[in-house]
Structures are given as structure tokens and as C-alpha cells.
Amino acid sequence: AIPLVVSIATERAARGGVLVTDRLALERMRTVDTVLLDKTGTLTTGEPALAAVRATPGVGEEEVLALAAAVEAPSEHPLARAVVRAAAGRGLTVPDAGAFRSTPGVGVSAVVGGARVAVGGPALLAEHDARPLPADRSDEGRTVLHVLRDGEPIGVLTLADAVRPESRQAVAGLRALGIEVAMITGDAEPVARTVAAELGIDRVLAGVRPERKNEEVAALQREGRTVAMVGDGVNDAPALAQADVGIAIGAGTDVAIGSAGVVLASDDPRSVLSVIHLSRAAYRKMT
């Protein structure tokens, strides 16, 4: 039987945007000492905007952006949507593309005008053994996407992902409870560090491919930690399942519902604090 106090607490929580799908997860939340937060879509809005475009000599910046938009068109990744939005915002004609491919944590590619065009992060360059375009000072702290045509870099897009205003309060609140806060992301170290510094997060796990996030959770658990993982659920499902408490926030609920031990919260990262308070209140009254 479910203790009445827990039922009442979870009902109250549901009205506050916290939906508990696993009561054991809620109970474990009391003992969590480490909260691992996904960066993109969780601590940030997940709605990056295009900040700059650069092209190699002989290639136009608009050409680079139009090609990238063609390749990103079917992708639902927030970076892809920002690229497509930027091309539309500039009134560019986006060429037809086909034979789309997507590699999680790396990037996407498609055939455009007889050439294979690829768009992705540092891992994409590494896969093609290609040298990046010269870096620019403004790249620091931004997400850099490389655009390759038949394996040759032709341009760079930089995107800035806005930190959610509520994230800072969420991190401060967790730390005030004596909980260690860490950030996990597939993004590169400098981007991750910039966001972490803005939020007051010391521990950063950067460059983690989606399929390896659960291993990072397991590594923290082997250190003896009780871990809550907070993610937007799109590619975080295995990590949410591995964690002692998986908390899916925002839109990624479909995937999250399939993961064990999940608490669904509103897309406000402060709702993680609500889950802790809920857990402590509900189970303190029982014992």
C-alpha cells in the first residue's frame, strides 16, 4: 500500500509540475548527494542562436549557411533548428538535399548538389581527419559547428546557447543543501566551462557522447555517490535509467517515460529542488 502522506505529497507535486512515475525513486531522492545535470536543453534553453558564420577563401558565408541548413533540415537537434532558422531569417534559398545521415554526438550529413556535405562538432573533424578553420576569439564559449564538403572544411558556424535564468538559482539551491552539482554534456570543454562558470558549477564532464553518459553516472556511483541525473530525455534516457533517481525535464518525456525510476518535472531546473523537498517532507513524516 502507498502511504497516504506520499500520495498527498505526490498529488501536490503534480500540481507544481512534478510527476512521480516511480515512488522508489522519490524515496531515494532524500539520500542523493550528487546531482548531475545535462547542459543542453536542461541548464540552457536548448534554443541556441546562430552567432557567426565564417567561410574558407573562395566560398561565400551565405553558401556555407545555406548548405548547412539543407543538411540540418530534417534534424530535430536544437543546433540544427537554429541553423535552419538563421538561414530562413536571412532569406536564403536552401538547396535540395537527400541521403540524410545522422550520428548522435557527432553531426549530420547529406548529399547536396552531388557532394556530401557534413555539419558537426569536433568529433566530425576527427572522423574526417580534417584540420579546422583558424579559430577566432569569439569562438570561445560558443558551440562551433564545422561544415565539410566531401570531407574538406568549407566553413564554421558558431552558436551561442542561452543559459536559463532559473538555472543559477537551481544550482545555488542544490549547493545550499550540501549537494554536489556537476554538469554533463557532449559539448566541448571550453563551451561547457563557460556555461559552468556562469552557473557556479565546479565539476564538468565534457565531450561525453550520448551513449557514454550512463557510464559516467555509473563511475560516480562507484565513488560511493547517490546520483540524481537530470536531463531533457532526448538522448539522456540510459543515463536517467542508470542514476539512482532519473529526472526528466522539459519536452523529452516520451523517451523518459520508458526509463526506469523517473520523475518528470517541468522544464524549470528549479523543479529538481521541489523533488528533493517533496522527498524529504514525505518520508520524514513516515519515519
Ligand code: ADP
Ligand atoms: P548535449 O549532450 O549537450 O545535449 P548532444 O549529445 O546532443 O549534446 O550533441 C553533442 C554535440 O554533437 C553537439 O555539440 C554537436 O557538436 C554535435 N551534434 C549533434 N547533433 C548535431 C546536429 N544535428 N548538427 C550538428 N552537430 C550536431
Ligand code: MG
Ligand atoms: Mg541534451
